[in-house]
Amino acid sequence: MSNIDAEKLFGVSGLVAVITGGGSGIGLMMAKALALNGASKVFIVGRRKEVLENAAKESPHGNIVPIVGDVTSKDSLKSIADRIKSEIGFINVLIANSGIGGPQSSSVTKESSLEDFQSTMWNMDFADYTNTFVVNTSAVWFSVVAFLHLLDAGNKKGNVVQKSQVVATSSIGGFNRMVPGGYPYGQSKAAVTHLMKQLATNLVPYEIRANVIAPGRKHTHSSGV
Numbered sequence: 001m002s003n004i005d006a007e008k009l010f011g012v013s014g015l016v017a018v019i020t021g022g023g024s025g026i027g028l029m030m031a032k033a034l035a036l037n038g039a040s041k042v043f044i045v046g047r048r049k050e051v052l053e054n055a056a057k058e059s060p061h062g063n064i065v066p067i068v069g070d071v072t073s074k075d076s077l078k079s080i081a082d083r084i085k086s087e088i089g090f091i092n093v094l095i096a097n098s099g100i101g102g103p104q105s106s107s108v109t110k111e112s113s114l115e116d117f118q119s120t121m122w123n124m125d126f127a128d129y130t131n132t133f134v135v136n137t138s139a140v141w142f143s144v145v146a147f148l149h150l151l152d153a154g155n156k157k158g159n160v161v162q163k164s165q166v167v168a169t170s171s172i173g174g175f176n177r178m179v180p181g182g183y184p185y186g187q188s189k190a191a192v193t194h195l196m197k198q199l200a201t202n203l204v205p206y207e208i209r210a211n212v213i214a215p216g217r218k219h220t221h222s223s224g225v
Helices: 006-010 025-036 049-056 074-087 114-122 126-157 183-202
Strands: 016-020 041-046 064-068 093-096 165-169 209-213
Touching: 016 025, 016 126, 025 041, 025 064, 041 049, 041 074, 049 064, 064 074, 074 126, 093 126, 126 165, 126 183, 165 183, 183 209
Parallel strands: 016 041, 016 093, 041 064, 093 165, 165 209
Antiparallel strands: none
């Protein structure tokens, strides 16, 4: 019966994780959950040094490690991966959690005219629209790519019973035809969900798992709720 023992199935003792956007919100919740339940190292990545350092203090075990970095920069991602390779040599889990809300807008109503809708959408800044995809979608893709060799090394290390995996934070907004959080936000999160479906298939030969979570509305820095 040991093969269905909850501790073996879901235990994180000795696990090494990287969480982008791990300094606040859902990312910090995940970092604390791993750190407090026996993870060896939880590297949290973000752009705000003070936020990361304060987050690291929330684990009494000293196993949350802050790394300042920019997930929208391939050079920065490579630097982060190189540092972790130098320090520990492998990881077991990558959680691609960084995200932004993007330009805010709402669904059309019975009172909305087509002209109103067109005007509102046309006045949306092009750069703000595309930047939502840069952070919420492109950065997820390149974060995964940057750490594949370390995930492979985690499988070879065999320090935990589970195979290495990547997890991305999508959103219920990616499934919602209404627009509670802005059009580009929902579109970018739908893209993340499909991105992870593709990885779940294409990483099979390398024994690296890929999963996606789609949280509902939650009070976080990025959600503005």
